[in-house]
Amino acid sequence: MKRLLSLVLGAMAVLSASAQSDDFGIWTEVGIEKKFGKKLSLEGGVEARFEDKVTKVTRTGFNIGVTYKPWKFLRFGAGYAFMNDWKDTEVNTKYDTDAETGTTTFSGYNIDKDFRRNKHRLYIQAVGKLDVGRFSFSLRERLQYTHYRSDETNSIKYRTPLDEESKEFYEMMGRSVYTYNNQYFGSKEEVIDNKHSKNRYYVRSRFQVSYNIKGIPLEPYASIELSHCLNKGFGFSTHKSSATEGSSWNPKKYRYTIGADYTIKKTHQFGLAYVYNHGTDDDNEGDLHAINLSYKFKF
Template sequence: MQTKTLLALALMAMPLMASAQKEPKTSDDFGVWTDISAEKKLSKKASVDLEAEYRTADNLKQNSRWSIGIGGEYKLTKWLKAGVGYTFLYNHVDKYTYHDEDPNKANYGKVNKQASYWGPRHRFNVDLTGGVSLGDWKVDLRERWQYTYRPEKTIAQRYDFDDEDWDSKQKTYSGKGKNVLRSRLQVSYDKKGLDVEPYANVELYNSWSVEKVRYTVGLDWTFIKGQKLGIYYRYQDNSKDDDDNDNRNMHILGLSYKVKF
């Protein structure tokens, strides 16, 4: 019942998807990320989990992503665990083309066309997490290999900023796969008998070079045995990320609910 209530509240809070055509922005963005997850222990060492996530962007005016994923973890030793997972993502994408034919023309560098559409992605990951306890403090390092495949996508038309109208021409974007190594270092305070656990982490996205960095501070609250609510603030540096066209840095407010069986 509690899960259904939280899901209903999340749905009610979703902003309507913006549909107006607009030129790309350069200032930092803001969005809200929400997720609900359930974890089931299979043994003292093994567990499986199911997670659903919803994200907004463009200062809450744009639904940006839906996803659902399944994963599993196995505790190899007291301080080391391994994980594997698959996630289906449904992303909103804005792609822009620019006038770059002749530097001497007045329109050089200006936006030519915009494609705005939704498309699926398939993501697979394998990770190792090592952790140590220092009194009430925990330090964890997670190394995650992530592969994401974006299938070929054909759209009916793009918006032409020169004509201020749709061009009525089909455009096909080829399928694309990408490998990323994600390295996350986290410090948390986990005092016995305390219902809240504050934490902070830094995560690097590396694809032959560092493309994205996340800085996060948050708090998990165990309000009922086996159930947690979480809140966090995240700053995401996208300045070197070449995924699609939107590489604005982002301020994120995150909300989460997790139940363990």
């Protein structure tokens, strides 16, 4: 068991070190599960996530759910979650398109300062499971709805890009010149940006394989999950492009997980996992590496 845990921890360290430019975080979860017979169970829990190189609490929240298992190989579930999320400063490149020629030209930047937003989430799901020897293979399909509450943030708008000649002319005329991202602008405006409420629908598909170690209550597993936004239709883009947002941008995120669960007397379950998020959705942009620590009390 110690050797297996060492291998898991070693894999986490290697994978985390391989992408130093990406974000890194620690996710924590504490939950409880109550079984009613062999088919029905209720569960709930709280979570906290620490990201931005583990310097900020980026999410806090709680969840409740119910699971019904009519057969050994199939179970259904539904649940609700409340989350308070931190949104990092966001920089959007702005472009203007000529109505006659269709030519797109750079017009400036919108910089939205970081802020927090409450979210309400509902989901339904089905999980199919196949046991082969001591291996278990499962496929989970989840339909998820999230309501984002409205909020406000400070926004800076840079407009009127200037070249060196235009910059010198502005300065000669006594007009202000602003610099951002090594570029010059003739206009800078600070405003309160209203973040309107929005609704998002996602399909989240997860394939997982786990192994039941004989004589040891330790179950290692690995999984891959794809989150796909239904609001934007089906597409293949995984990264946001400010020039094309609203047309071809399609939020999509992959999540790769490797970890293990250790259960004591079928009641106390401890979890340790390495998680890698790749891609973009309405919650995150860019790549994230995280260590997931969890505990669940079952009775």
